[in-house]
Amino acid sequence: MITTRSNHRLTVFAGVAAGAALVTSLAACSSGSGGGSSDDKTGAKITTINVWDPYPQYDDSSDWAKYLQSCAPEGTTLKRTTAATADLLNNLTTAVKEDNAPDVVMLDNPAVPEAASAGLVAPAEDVGIDTSGFDANLAGPGTVSGTTYGVPIGANTLGLYYNADILKKAGVDPASITSWDALNAALEKVTKAGDKGITFAGISGEEGVFQFLPWFWGAGANLKEPGSAQATEAGQLVSDWIGKGYAPKSAISDNQSASWDLFLTGKYAFAENGSWFAQAASTQKKFKAVMMPIPGKDGGSAPVPTGGEFVLAPTHKSNAAGHYAAAKQVIECLVGKDNQVKTADKLGYFAANKDQRQKQIDSDAIWKPWAAAIESAQGRTTDLGSAYTPTSAALSTALQSSLNAAGDADAVKQAFSAISAG
CATH class of the missing domain: 3.40.190.10 (Periplasmic binding protein-like II)
Known part of the structure; x- marks a missing residue:
């Protein structure tokens, strides 16, 4: 992807x-x-x-x-x-x-x-x-x-774009967003202020997995154990975004182009997306779009895929x-x-x-x-080689189930447990 x-x-x-x-x-x-x-x-x-x-x-x-x-x-x-x-x-x-x-x-x-x-x-x-x-x-x-x-x-790689105008309106300091808790707190503030939260591509297949990996790795998960508790935490994070209305339900089937188009409407505070949109972000006139690193669960920057x-x-x-x-x-x-x-x-x-x-x-x-971000990015196949393909397919299935669960913790846990069982 x-x-x-x-x-x-x-x-x-x-x-x-x-x-x-x-x-x-x-x-x-x-x-x-x-x-x-x-x-x-x-x-x-x-x-x-x-x-x-x-x-x-x-x-x-x-x-x-x-x-x-x-x-x-x-x-x-x-x-x-x-x-x-x-x-x-x-x-x-x-x-x-x-x-x-x-x-x-x-x-x-x-x-x-x-x-x-x-x-x-x-x-x-x-x-x-x-x-x-x-x-x-x-x-x-x-x-x-x-x-x-x-x-x-x-x-290329992934980062977290933000709409500086929306964050300013909601009283959110982008420099404070260094963990999942901080990001979720920012999402709560911007949505309460009347704006929308975050766009991302959860589409079935490699493109959706590509966008999921920063959260997966940011939770401390490893591709050799794709059904781990840490992987489940990452699945719960994005599932909750759907359930709480922070992310659009269309994220389940949005590819990266579609999720970017949503961000460009000026209605969303954040967009997880690629460096290939950096030029478009700098030239569009509706609002000030800025890139920040994707935060890890407990702080710092999450690893991102190449x-x-x-x-x-x-x-x-x-x-x-x-x-x-x-x-x-x-x-x-x-x-x-x-x-x-x-x-x-x-x-x-x-x-x-x-x-x-x-x-x-x-x-x-x-x-x-x-x-x-690009200098520290991780290869998706580094640990698994050709075995990455079936692992990615399993993660895609779990991700789709998690997004459709819209925050249901039991369903998310079951989705990632199915990888371990497989």
């Missing part, structure tokens, strides 16, 4: 027939890589380089699409195909099986260990990708069982050397040291290299509040 971004992308749901059509369409888009050979050592030149990305919100007229096109090496054509994050891994599985994969794919970082374990992406060393210089916490998901497969195209995609070269059998040579050129264009900031800026991301990121922060003040 998350990100989906994690994160800021809309989750797309489709029927079986539509899903099958999408897979077929994506596979067909990959069939134009000219110069194919049955011998993977020949390295026949690829003249049409196929790139898959998870940014359907950026159409072909967007700055991102134009920037990506500029990465086509001389004498080649770059063909971009885009699909929702939730679909890309399944589409890639089919394409690799048929030896019809794209040359470059961008996967949400929690999907990388699963893709690597399934043999869907090639080791970076085989492709010739430079993996040096990236921050360890941001690059972590790209290494599986000691082998590095890809590098982050950029990074968001953003990894850029990788899918596995090929026929003419692997040719496909990997093409992939290397595009990947170098996107994440080479001279281009990391330009690429990250196009996506509203941070560069995943500390020195390059500092250039961003120095050039635009909107990034300064986020610097500490």
